[in-house]
Amino acid sequence: MRTSTRRQSPAPADVITYRLNNKMMYVPPAESFDQAVTFARSAFEGDLTGIDKSRISFSLNVLANGKQSSVGISSEAWSKIMSHLAQYEIIDVHVQP
Secondary structure, X not given: OOOOOOOOOOOOOOOEEEEEOOEEEEEOOOOOHHHHHHHHHHHOHHHHOOOOHHHEXXXXXXXXXXXXXXXXXXXXXXXXXXXXXXXXXXXXXXXOO
């Protein structure tokens, strides 16, 4: 009898890492960009208090063409990106001027 094996996608991460100013905090993956901002504000209360949500952005570090680059995450792509993150993957939090 012949059996087929299907490659299954890894389970979505249940914990990821936010990094701001070289400080890191574990957080659950946010379902939306707005929820990500809320989680970041909670994780880095002292740094993000009073910062308008429009100034908070996120990025991932990726290896492309043999070079490490930072790639921003748009609000429209947020949920799709979250579904592909590895457990404990680091998302950088930025405060835009």
